[in-house]
Ligand SMILES: Nc1ncnc2c1ncn2[C@@H]1O[C@H](COP(=O)(O)OP(=O)(O)OP(=O)(O)O)[C@@H](O)[C@H]1O
């Protein structure tokens with residue numbers, strides 16, 4: 001059973017007013033359990049609108065034709081709505097702006113409390129969530145979330161979602177506004193969360209390098225339509241599509257393109273820095289051997305003379 | 306774009322009415338409202354309705370958008386209408402059952418009251434439908450500027466108004482975002498008694514306040530950094546200029562106002578009664 005199944009999803013903001021805006025158009029999308037799905041697209045392409053359908057924050061506009069099913073639960077079903085919200089953890093853009101309690105531990109406990117768990121279970125979950133996101137429980141639990149650094153606040157906010165132990169974790173630009181080290185930290189945290197808490201991850205990002213490195217599959221949106229759906233290699237190798245969708249290429253791919261243009265013999269489907277350095281290593285080694293052979297030839301000729 | 310106008314009812318069509326100077330629209334709306342209180346005859350109401358329809362057509366607004374604002378106050382209209390209908394006891398009796406009396410006078414007063422309210426609301430909503438909140442604030446500032454003479458800080462008031470207007474949609478959007486985020490953590494805003502509901506709003510209100518203070522700080526820094534001060538030497542980026550359209554609009558509404566005044570104070574004294582000419586025996 002797929003973790004997420006979206007069929008014929010359409011969405012229009014401010015329907016029947018002069019501000020009418022079609023945000024999603026005939027979206028069909030399946031996400032398998034255990035998959036890391038990267039959602040990319042220019043600003044305004046409908047990514048946030050799409051993910052908010054997953055836990056019923058936005059209601060389906062055409063219930064007859066379209067459907068959104070997560071782990072066998074329909075997002076239109078009022079009775080299972082609460083359960084659905086706990087099943088799909090949603091980390092919004094700049095989640096630190098939604099902290100509200102006076103201590104970190106209380107804020108993280110907000111979700112589990114709403115799940116009506118008993119006190120011991122809540123405490124255990126808060127402790128574990130904070131440890132998973134890399135905040136020592138004893139050091140942070142009693143501090144005010146508003147006195148923390150930006151990166152720490154974001155971890156607290158993520159912990160608040162993780163504490164519900166959702167099966168599907170959705171993150172809307174989790175590294176926006178962080179410094180390079182903070183970004184790396186959060187990204188490796190997301191990978192860790194996939195292993196330890198939520199096997200299925202859907203992540204929105206504008207950074208193609210991160211996407212190429214992390215995602216199993218990339219879905220690109222443009223003006224509310226899915227224009228690409230495939231592995232990072234498949235998606236980024238279609239240069240025309242990437243340009244049409246208003247997206248970037250990963251840095252590794254751009255460097256590879258330039259090198260190829262200058263005659264370096266490496267494959268054109270490189271999307272990560274790791275792959276690039278490996279291929280460059282190979283190319284360099286083969287050049288050295290060629291040069292060495294040529295050199296050998298030269299020296300033999302020298303001897304002949 | 307939708308963000309600029311999420312607050313208010315602005316309905317963009319770029320018609321000649323939309324392009325009128327906001328100050329002119331404000332003054333003419335005042336004139337229109339005043340005129341409505343001078344109306345006494347059915348002819349006056351018909352004329353006003355005609356004027357309103359002409360403006361709506363010129364503004365290329367769907368009639369529904371105007372009626373929507375009437376719907377908002379429908380309850381008040383119906384309520385006052387019923388009170389009037391049953392509590393006016395003088396004049397020819399039309400219906401009587403027990404202590405309930407409906408008189409001819411009561412019916413006329415009620416009909417006129419309803420017409421007055423509906424025309425008033427529709428006219429005022431035309432202003433909001435065709436003018437952005439920012440234009441309105443600028444217009445108000447300009448109209449209030451004589452108050453500077455008596456040391457009213459008009460510039461400050463205007464700046465406060467523009468900033469407030471500017472941030473209402475932002476706050477609105479932010480509130481929605483926070484509500485979504487807390488809902489995603491299982492928060493529930495629509496169950497329980499009133500106290501439970503107020504308590505449930507705390508997870509929304511607290512971040513909203515904290516973010517607003519942060520934003521206010523940032524805005525103050527940004528304004529300071531650009532040397533903002535509210536002295537009289539400040540000039541405008543967008544200068545409103547009066548045009549021919551404004552003159553025509555003025556003549557149109559002033560003409561309407563004159564006819565209403567004539568209808569009330571003059572026509573009858575010289576023996577012209579338009580109402581009975583139109584409706585005859587009906588009244
Ligand atoms: N509340 C709203 N009312 C009206 N229109 C909206 C609303 N929210 C979003 N839109 C519009 O719907 C479209 C899709 O918006 P959405 O937020 O889903 O884009 P996005 O892909 O998440 O963009 P970003 O990368 O900037 O976050 C945009 O054109 C946006 O202007």
Ligand SMILES: [Mg+2]
Nearest residue numbers: 047048049172
């Ligand atoms: Mg978004």
